[in-house]
Each structure stands twice: as C-alpha cells, then as structure tokens.
Amino acid sequence: MSGALPVNIRLLLIDDHTLFREGVVRLLHSEPDFEVVGNVGTIDEALQALRSYEIDIVLLDWDLGEENGKQFMDRAHAAGFQGKVLLVTGGVSYAQAAELLKAGVAGVFMKHNSPVLLVQGLREVAAGKVWFEQDFIQKAMRSARTAESHNRKFTERERQVLSLVFEGLANKEIADKLNISESSVKAALQQLFSKTGVRTRSQLVRIALEQYRDQI
Numbered sequence: 001m002s003g004a005l006p007v008n009i010r011l012l013l014i015d016d017h018t019l020f021r022e023g024v025v026r027l028l029h030s031e032p033d034f035e036v037v038g039n040v041g042t043i044d045e046a047l048q049a050l051r052s053y054e055i056d057i058v059l060l061d062w063d064l065g066e067e068n069g070k071q072f073m074d075r076a077h078a079a080g081f082q083g084k085v086l087l088v089t090g091g092v093s094y095a096q097a098a099e100l101l102k103a104g105v106a107g108v109f110m111k112h113n114s115p116v117l118l119v120q121g122l123r124e125v126a127a128g129k130v131w132f133e134q135d136f137i138q139k140a141m142r143s144a145r146t147a148e149s150h151n152r153k154f155t156e157r158e159r160q161v162l163s164l165v166f167e168g169l170a171n172k173e174i175a176d177k178l179n180i181s182e183s184s185v186k187a188a189l190q191q192l193f194s195k196t197g198v199r200t201r202s203q204l205v206r207i208a209l210e211q212y213r214d215q216i
Contacts, residue, residue, distance in 0.1 A: 009126045010054055013039040014046045014072065015061040015088070020111075024059070024088075027115050034122070041065075043072045050081050057125055058085045060105075062092040070096070073103040084125050088118070107131030152195045154215045161188040162208060162216065165201055 011034055015021050021039045028034040038049035043064065049055070058076070062069040069087060076085075087100055090111035100108070106125045109118055121131040154162065157178075164174040171189070175182040193199060196207045208216060 008035045009033055009122065010056045011036045011059060011122070012046065012049050012053070012055045012057075013059045014041070014043070014064065015039075015059075016041040016063070016065045017061075024118075027118070028122075031119060034119075043067050043075060046072060047075060047079055050076060050079060055081070055083045057083060057106075057122060059088045059122075060085050062087060062089045062096060062100075068096075070099055070103060073100065073105070077104075086121060086125050086131060154192070154195065154212070155188075157184075158188050158192050158195075159215065161185055162192060162204070165189075166205060166216075 011028060013021050013024055013036060015024075018041065021041070025036050025039050028036050037053040037055065038046075040046050040049060041064070046058070058072075058081075060069050060072060064072070069089075069092075073085065084106040085104070087105050087108045088111060089108070092100075092108070107121060107130050109121050109131060124131050160178055161174055164177055169177065171182050171185045174185045178185070189201075189204075192204055192208075196204060196212065198204050198207050
C-alpha cells in the first residue's frame with residue numbers, strides 16, 4: 001500500500017537520564033511498528049549499539065552529561081551511520097540547534113510536548129519527512145545566519161587592503177603603503193575573496209560596495 005509505514009522501525013534511545021529512557025521505552029514498546037533495540041546513556045555505548053544492530057532512527061538528547069549531541073553526530077557519521085536522528089531534548093539553545101541542523105538531524109522534539117506527538121514525530125521521520133516546530137526552526141536558522149554573518153566580518157587588516165584595492169593599487173603598492181609583505185597582502189585578499197564568495201578584484205570591489213558597505 002502506497003505511503004504505508006515501515007514495519008518494525010528500529011530505534012536507539014540516547015539519554016543520560018535512566019528514568020526518562022525507561023518511560024520512553026515503555027511508551028514505544030506499546031506501539032506495534034516500533035522496536036527499541038537499545039537505550040543507552042553515553043556516546044560510547046551508543047556507538048557500540050550502532051555496531052551491533054541495524055538502527056533506523058536515533059532518539060538523541062543534546063545534554064549527555066560531559067558529552068553532547070553534536071559529539072555523537074560527529075562520531076556516528078565518522079563510523080558510517082546513515083540512519084536518521086531525532087533530537088529529543090528539554091533544553092537546547094537555538095545556536096546549538098542550528099549546529100545540529102548543519103550536522104543533519106531529521107528533527108527536533110521538545111520534551112515538554114506530549115507522548116502522542118513524539119510517536120507522530122517518529123513516524124514522520126521514519127517516512128522520510130522532517131519534524132520541527134515552525135517557531136523553533138525559524139529561530140534556529142536566524143541564529144545560523146547571525147553566526148555566519150559574524151564569521152564574514154572583515155578584520156582591520158582586510159579593511160585596509162580593501163580600501164587600497166578601491167584606489168586601484170597593485171599588491172606591491174599596497175604592501176608598501178601598509179609596510180607589510182606582499183604575501184600578507186595576498187593572504188588578506190584571499191580571505192576577502194573567501195568571505196565575499198568572489199574570485200577577482202573587480203568582483204570584490206562590486207560586492208563590497210553592494211553588500212558590505214557597513215564594513216568598508
């Protein structure tokens with residue numbers, strides 16, 4: 001039947017609170033299409049479970065004591081895990097959520113929501129969809145854009161070099177003006193190219209005037 005749910009969706013639960021894990025396991029065991037093949041409290045235990053079982057979805061808490069969800073994502077991917085990950089958390093910042101989005105989580109489920117909603121979210125993820133509260137995903141992406149914008153700010157040296165590029169000076173002339181080496185000028189230019197996404201000096205001048213006037 002088209003659109004039918006997979007039978008025996010194999011789940012791994014990673015949370016450092018035993019009481020919470022046991023409650024979720026009881027909930028999921030009552031659902032005929034779920035099979036909880038492991039519930040663990042550390043990343044090392046989780047990786048061992050991934051080596052021992054075929055896992056369709058990992059239910060992952062962000063705060064794992066001295067570890068966190070991003071560390072699991074990095075190590076799981078390095079180990080070849082290709083299943084889906086649903087972050088199930090009671091507290092994660094929007095910046096952390098943005099970091100996990102980049103790492104490839106299939107959704108974020110807040111622990112204050114109902115068990116019925118968790119079951120629905122898992123089935124959506126198993127069917128290849130994503131599960132995010134709209135407000136949460138908007139704020140997470142806003143955080144990611146803010147961080148990206150911060151990373152693209154020009155340094156004082158880059159602004160000095162850019163200012164002299166506007167004057168049409170060659171690399172050696174810029175180096176003489178700033179009393180630095182020509183290789184330092186080239187390095188600053190490469191950083192400017194990288195931050196603005198351009199390849200030539202003329203493109204750099206145009207994009208700087210259009211999009212980075214506040215940094216000139």
